[in-house]
Amino acid sequence: MPFRSFIAYKLNISGDPTTSCCKVEEVLSASGDFEEEANIAVFDSQVIDYPKTSLALSNSNEEDTSKVLGTTNAAGEEKWIDVSLAEQKLRAYEGNRLVFEFLISSGLWNSTPRGTFYIWYKTRYQRMKGGSQELGTYYNLPNVPSNMFFYQGYALHGAYWHNNFGHPMSHGCVNEPLASAAQIFDWAGPVVPAGVNALRATPDNPGTRVVIH
Numbered sequence: 001m002p003f004r005s006f007i008a009y010k011l012n013i014s015g016d017p018t019t020s021c022c023k024v025e026e027v028l029s030a031s032g033d034f035e036e037e038a039n040i041a042v043f044d045s046q047v048i049d050y051p052k053t054s055l056a057l058s059n060s061n062e063e064d065t066s067k068v069l070g071t072t073n074a075a076g077e078e079k080w081i082d083v084s085l086a087e088q089k090l091r092a093y094e095g096n097r098l099v100f101e102f103l104i105s106s107g108l109w110n111s112t113p114r115g116t117f118y119i120w121y122k123t124r125y126q127r128m129k130g131g132s133q134e135l136g137t138y139y140n141l142p143n144v145p146s147n148m149f150f151y152q153g154y155a156l157h158g159a160y161w162h163n164n165f166g167h168p169m170s171h172g173c174v175n176e177p178l179a180s181a182a183q184i185f186d187w188a189g190p191v192v193p194a195g196v197n198a199l200r201a202t203p204d205n206p207g208t209r210v211v212i213h
Helices: 003-011 024-029 052-060 178-187
Strands: 041-043 046-048 079-084 089-094 097-103 115-118 121-130 139-151 154-158 174-176 198-200 209-212
Touching: 024 121, 052 139, 089 178, 097 178, 115 139, 139 178, 154 178, 174 178
Parallel strands: 079 209, 154 174
Antiparallel strands: 041 046, 041 139, 079 089, 089 097, 115 209, 121 139, 121 198, 139 154
16 A cells, blocks of 8 residues: 555545545446447556456356345345455355455545445446546546445445455445456346346345445
8 A cells, every 4th residue: 555545544634535436426327338438547547457358258248147036045045245344355145154255445545434235226337437636546447347336326346456455445435356246246136137237226126235344
C-alpha cells in the first residue's frame, strides 16, 4: 500500500469525495452488457493493463443458472454471505456450512458500510468511474465484472486492476478476485438467467443476505 494511501486510511482523512463505486441511477441505467468499444482503463489516475480479451471471453461462457435455487440450497438452507473487514475476507455459507472463502479488498479511501443487507441488483458488467484527479485517486474502469449491489451503489464485484487482496483498496465496495467473483455471482440471489445481463431482486427472486462487520 502506498505510504500516502496508508496514512489516509489510518487517519480516515482521504478527502476523496467518492463514497461508492456507482450512483444508484448509474446502476439502474446500466444494461450490464460488455462494452466492446472500451479499450482503456484508469486506476489511481494511471492507465493500467486492461484484460479486455479475457473479460470478453468470460462473457461468452455464461452458464444457464435458471436451475439455481437462489437464496436457499436443495436442502432449504439459507445461502448468505459474511464479510469480515478486520480479516479482509469473504465467507459464503449454506446454513452453517462454509462453501466459499477468499480474500477481498474493502474501502480504503472511504469506508465499506457495515450492517446486514440484501443484494438488490446485479449486473454482469458495469463501468465504474469516480475518485479525484487532484488526489491521484481517479478511476474509470470499463467492464467491471460480476457486480452484486447490496446497498445503494455499493457492490461486491470482481477487480482486474489490482491483485492486492487482503488489504483495503476500494472506494467503499468489496473487491473480489475475478474467478471468485464469477462463482459467487452465479451462486447468490437474485438468479440471473443466461442471456440476461442486469436484474433487480423481486419477492419471487430475492437477493442473498450480506452481513458486513
